[in-house]
Amino acid sequence: MEAMDLSWGARCAGAVYLALSFCVVALGVVLQIIRWWPWCGCHVCRAYMTGSWARAYTNLCDWYAHLLRESPTETIDVHVLGCTVTANPANVEHMLKVGFDNFPKGKPFAALLGDLLGGGIFNVDGDAWSHQRKMASFELGSVAVRSHAYKIVAQEVETRLMPILAGGADGGLVIDLQDVFRRFAFDTICKISFGLDPGCLEQGMPVSEAAVAFDTATRLSAIRALAVSPLLWKMKRMLNVGTERELKKAIKVVDGLAVAMIRERRKQGVASAKRNDLLSRFMASAREVGEEDRFLRDIVVSFLLAGRDTISSGLTTLFMFLSKNPAVAAAMRAETGSRRPVTYEHLKGLHYTHAVIHENLRLFPPVQFDSKFCAAADVLPDGTYVGAGSRVMYHPYAMGRMPSIWGADCEAFRPERWLTGPGGAFAPVSLYKYPVFQAGLRVCLGKELAVTEMKAVSVAVVRAFDVEVVGENACAPKFAPGLTASLSGGLPVRVMRRV
Numbered sequence: 001m002e003a004m005d006l007s008w009g010a011r012c013a014g015a016v017y018l019a020l021s022f023c024v025v026a027l028g029v030v031l032q033i034i035r036w037w038p039w040c041g042c043h044v045c046r047a048y049m050t051g052s053w054a055r056a057y058t059n060l061c062d063w064y065a066h067l068l069r070e071s072p073t074e075t076i077d078v079h080v081l082g083c084t085v086t087a088n089p090a091n092v093e094h095m096l097k098v099g100f101d102n103f104p105k106g107k108p109f110a111a112l113l114g115d116l117l118g119g120g121i122f123n124v125d126g127d128a129w130s131h132q133r134k135m136a137s138f139e140l141g142s143v144a145v146r147s148h149a150y151k152i153v154a155q156e157v158e159t160r161l162m163p164i165l166a167g168g169a170d171g172g173l174v175i176d177l178q179d180v181f182r183r184f185a186f187d188t189i190c191k192i193s194f195g196l197d198p199g200c201l202e203q204g205m206p207v208s209e210a211a212v213a214f215d216t217a218t219r220l221s222a223i224r225a226l227a228v229s230p231l232l233w234k235m236k237r238m239l240n241v242g243t244e245r246e247l248k249k250a251i252k253v254v255d256g257l258a259v260a261m262i263r264e265r266r267k268q269g270v271a272s273a274k275r276n277d278l279l280s281r282f283m284a285s286a287r288e289v290g291e292e293d294r295f296l297r298d299i300v301v302s303f304l305l306a307g308r309d310t311i312s313s314g315l316t317t318l319f320m321f322l323s324k325n326p327a328v329a330a331a332m333r334a335e336t337g338s339r340r341p342v343t344y345e346h347l348k349g350l351h352y353t354h355a356v357i358h359e360n361l362r363l364f365p366p367v368q369f370d371s372k373f374c375a376a377a378d379v380l381p382d383g384t385y386v387g388a389g390s391r392v393m394y395h396p397y398a399m400g401r402m403p404s405i406w407g408a409d410c411e412a413f414r415p416e417r418w419l420t421g422p423g424g425a426f427a428p429v430s431l432y433k434y435p436v437f438q439a440g441l442r443v444c445l446g447k448e449l450a451v452t453e454m455k456a457v458s459v460a461v462v463r464a465f466d467v468e469v470v471g472e473n474a475c476a477p478k479f480a481p482g483l484t485a486s487l488s489g490g491l492p493v494r495v496m497r498r499v
Contacts, residue, residue, distance in 0.1 A: 040079040049080055059479050061368050065398035073382040074402065083391040085369075087398040089405065090381040093432040095372055095394060096440035103392065106373025111230070113483075115237075115251055116221045118294065120302030132299075133445075139278055140445045146452075149192045150344045153453050156188050157460045160201040165465055167203075169495040174470060176490040177319055179205075181312040181457075186211050188453065189307030193278040194261045194300065195268070213253035214304060218483045220247040226481070258300040262293065278303065306446060309484040313366035314357070314454050316491050320477065321360055321413050322462065323469040323493070328356060328415060329462045336459050347455050351426040355418035357454050358426075358434075362406070363413060364477075365436040366484045368397040396435050397485075405433050466496045 040046070044067060047053040057063040064085060067076050074088040086092065095103040104125040117123040121132040139145055161184050168175040183200035186208070190198050200208045220243050224233045236244040265279050282299055322329045335352045336342065347353075371393045374386045386392055403410050406417070420427050431439035437447040444450070461467065471492045472478065480488040 042079065044076060044078055045080045048078060058476055061395075061397045061479065064369075064395055065401045068395065068398045069402060073384060074404065075380065075382055075384050077384075081391070083371075083393055084380075084384060084386055085393045085395055085398075086380070086382075086384070087395050087402050088380070088382050089399070089430065089432045091384070092394045092399075092435055092439065094381050095392060096432070096435070096438065096442060099378060100441050102375045102378055103372035104375060105371075106375075106391075108230070108373060108391070109371055112224050113221050115247065116217050116254070117301060117305070118298035120298035122302055122305065123298075135282060136445050139282070140449065145278065146449065147344070149449055150452060150456070152191045153188055153456050154342075156184060156191070156201070157457060160184070160187070161457065162460060162464065163203065164201060164205075165461065165495050166497070169465060169497045172494075174492050174494055177467070177493045178312065178316040178487055178490040181315040182211070182215075182308065183208075184457070185308040185311040185315075186304075189304060189311070190261075192449075193303040193307060194265065195280060196261055196264060210253060210257040213250040213257075214308075216250040217247060217254055218305065218309065219481055220244075220250065222481050222483050254301060255297065258297040259293075261300055262296050305483065306444075307450075309482075309486075310366040311450060311453055313364075313485045314361055314450070315457055316487060317364035317477070317485075318357065318360040318454065318458060319461070319467050319493070320469055320487075320491060321363075322458075323467055325413055326466075328413070329466075331415075332356060332459065332462050336463060338463060342456065342459055344452070347452060347459070350455060350459070351419065351424070352415065353455055353459060354426045354451070355415040357451055357458070358418050358428075359413060359415045361436045362400040362434060363411075364485060365396040365400065367436075368479075368485050369393050369395045370435075370438065394435060399433065399435065464498060466498060468494045468496070470494060 047063075053060070053063040057066070064076075065087075068074050068085065068087040075084060075086040075091060077084050105123065106125070110123050110125075113123050119128055121129060121136060124132070161180070164180060165175070167173075180201070183205065186200045187198060190196050198208055198210065199206065200211055223243060224230075227233045233244060236242050237248075240248065261279065262283075265283060279296070279300065283296060332350075332353050335350055336346075340346065371391055374388060374390045374392055377388045378386050380386060380392075399405060401410050416422075418426055418428075431437065431443060437444035437450075469491060472489065478488045480486050
């Protein structure tokens, strides 16, 4: 009798699961029909709903840049998404400074990335954000931390990155430079932030399950935002099917990595004055925070996202540009000198190289757009009305291609635009015109560390090697889905030693 009851219960459970699965499929069909139905007759919504924009543009970000250039206010509305998109610096300043409290990340954004980022600094507002911001500001502003970080970067460049490139040059191999930079950035951020070495860039290029899982988790988290309705991915998550099942598995591996790092750091001790890694410093100051382990887990994942993907993205597109512009690489070599040792102080004085880094990030920002949600109805400085609860997106990728900001040659790679004159000093612009590192109260705290790391790598590589991009991305880059910009198919290159 008990066996019969169990069998009947199992059959019922199976029937319920099948019914729910059918509901998910039916919902997907209905939402797809809604997506294709011409609810809005404007050309922007029709192009978005039908995908016709892809006939003229390889990447969605390029289509947005075109639309924003054509708009008199440099702002557009995508009605079917309930989203306002802007490349107007005055609007950016309003969102990130003047009206900061009215433009939080918002609950919809937090829900999209909550499984991966949890309550980390990039996914929260209010007191939780303010608390983490103060802690991170104190630690990242420390001279000891910056000195510690540069030593790690210099060591990684000398002992791992350069031997890998030399091996490729001597063997006449085609190397995926994007993969190399991801491994380099993963190793360096783990050493700087957590005091641990995953060894992703060791000879033989070992496969790291954690790094692969992190890639998968960020990619699938970003894909959630492409769903025709959040109901679709939430139902898939509830049923543990499709991409949501894959995401859950990837996050489990990421969680395991974070727990292992925290456990190892506790085992080694965090109280020593010699401990300059960021995790030790957070652990020493976070004991008053409730649910300490979960808090630290979210810190680990947030620093991985900030320190790995953004650095590797910036370095990848930089060498794509240098391959096309050998005169720029030659000017960098002339500025650095072929024999002079590269120190932290030396890097700070390289104004042309600094300009090259910023010019690359202007055209290919690692984070192509950023979204906020309007808490109360507002009017942007350009006159655009934004309803309460609406999504507002500012678009650094498009802003780097706006003639009104950068002039008629805005799409040209010209580092000199950042200098006061030939051989002159670096001249920064308003972060509201160049929100690559965000701006206002949320401006990136790791900006100086990130730029220093990119300068250290680029100087070392251009002094020793010529890099030639091969394949499709040599002409027109195609981006893969993700939280940060990455090239679909990687960046295959040939590396040649300089004589």
